């Protein structure tokens with residue numbers, strides 16, 4: 001049996017589900033904060049197998065979804081300048097004010113290139129020395145280190161036409177903001193990939209300050225069930241802690257090399273989150289040593305454009321776990337993956353898209 | 361043998377040489393050899409079933425086939441899916457200036473072999489040569505004509521609750537072969553395209569099984585897309601069991617490696633067969649006797665609700681929707 005099979009073994013899952021069912025003596029509401037978990041829970045069919053009193057809520061774990069409407073307006077504005085805009089494909093269909101998307105702008109002639117890594121964007125800059133190439137840096141602690149490494153190379157090689165529009169965000173401060181806002185959650189399934197970078201420490205406040213259990217979980221069905229089972233056990237015993245259930249990938253101290261790289265290039269700053277608003281120290285900004293590569297400074301974006309939130313879209317409440325996607329009045333009516341109103345329906349990791357695509 | 365020049369497509373002497381030395385040499389028959397502007401098919405019985413498709417696959421030669429054999433199989437299979445016996449093909453080539461003539465000959469030769477295996481004749485054709493860069497080496501269009509073998513043509517709208525869904529073999533082989541080549545990865549396993557003509561097997565099936573409701577080949581968009589089309593057209597639900605899906609171990613591994621889902625990958629030598637449960641055994645027996653259907657199996661059944669949806673019973677025993685392929689168009693795979 002290969003490693004993958006072991007963690008998606010149906011018999012093992014069945015056993016874990018029975019254990020979980022027996023442990024669930026009262027309703028338990030858990031939130032996952034990672035788009036990959038959202039998709040894994042639906043795709044594997046786990047969601048339909050969850051016991052009735054296990055309530056699954058998706059939080060602000062999809063990087064595309066949490067990108068604020070003012071940030072979206074800003075990169076749409078950037079695309080209309082005389083530059084090459086390099087981006088991950090996911091952002092292409094996110095609607096801005098007036099429902100405009102990067103895809104629309106591309107059709108109108110804007111120079112937008114889809115890349116798979118920030119290094120591809122840097123290569124683009126090297127290949128077209130007479131054009132300014134701006135990479136849109138979105139994502140959590142998982143993607144930010146690669147962007148940091150790219151900026152580091154750009155500085156070493158003294159490249160003049162490469163910039164990053166940094167919109168990176170940090171998970172733990174968002175969880176804190178969510179809880180201070182009074183969201184009702186009994187425990188957190190923490191993101192495996194983000195945790196592989198930051199480790200276990202940054203989440204400790206969840207149990208210390210909020211008395212909540214939290215587990216770091218992997219993405220195979222067995223991983224997910226195990227992590228949830230641990231949550232419920234801690235909840236029942238009223239012994240909340242932050243437990244790493246994904247130790248084959250996540251070290252308690254995280255990835256020191258990646259963290260160093262992050263620290264070298266970025267520093268924490270206050271950031272805007274869709275639905276959650278401004279959260280102190282929840283974003284990353286480019287340090288002054290690297291400011292030559294900072295698109296905010298070079299392209300006059302220190303103040304993001306003021307735009308109204310998307311009309312009728314409840315993504316904010318969905319991201320906070322206050323509203324189930326199918327409770328949004330636009331869900332599956334005006335808003336479908338083919339013509340999405342909000343980013344939660346655009347992104348493959350968005351919870352509205354997951355509900356639409358997978359829920360029977 | 362040299363390179364293809366622009367004047368080979370001018371209609372003059374050079375074109376004539378090209379037609380004679382390559383096209384007629386391999387594809388020639390009493391119809392094509394006449395070299396008239398059009399062909400008269402006196403023998404054909406009505407009703408006539410017709411289908412056309414253009415082939416732009418990149419790379420043009422791949423493990424398990426090439427653009428020539430694919431252009432024959434693809435169109436022949438489309439005609440067969442309606443319950444027809446394909447008989448004739450037309451064939452239009454758009455060739456890039458500078459193309460290696462030896463390569464062209466190889467492709468045409470492969471077309472001829474594919475046509476012979478599928479028992480169809482190429483009866484009319486056309487060649488255009490365009491300047492370098494206007495196409496990528498070779499694009500081929502084929503149109504197929506066939507005779508209907510049934511009272512009425514089959515359609516995707518005839519699936520009925522209670523029917524069983526049979527798949528004629530493994531999925532994902534063609535799509536993975538092409539996509540992995542495009543990404544510059546060659547697996548050192550035996551992954552190859554399943555490109556094949558299905559019409560002979562289908563004729564056998566339709567001759568012996570008294571009632572068939574739907575036949576479809578899950579090409580672009582893969583099995584998931586085909587089943588969604590059927591569910592919508594027939595206003596039924598296709599319930600599929602993940603653990604019954606025939607997928608080669610190496611295809612499964614390759615897909616995991618490249619982040620692809622075999623359910624959405626193109627197939628070029630497989631079909632979905634939907635028919636009343638009482639004929640399941642008989643159909644499987646016929647399929648399994650044939651090389652092209654040896655891995656055939658039941659993968660699910662038709663139920664009445666939820667209407668227009670495909671529901672996947674996962675290996676864990678849970679259920680979820682299996683949606684249509686959506687988003688970015690994949691690179692040229694057919």
Ligand code: SF4
Nearest residue numbers: 314315328335342352
């Ligand atoms: S269904 Fe559409 S409009 Fe409603 S919250 Fe989700 S993305 Fe926004």
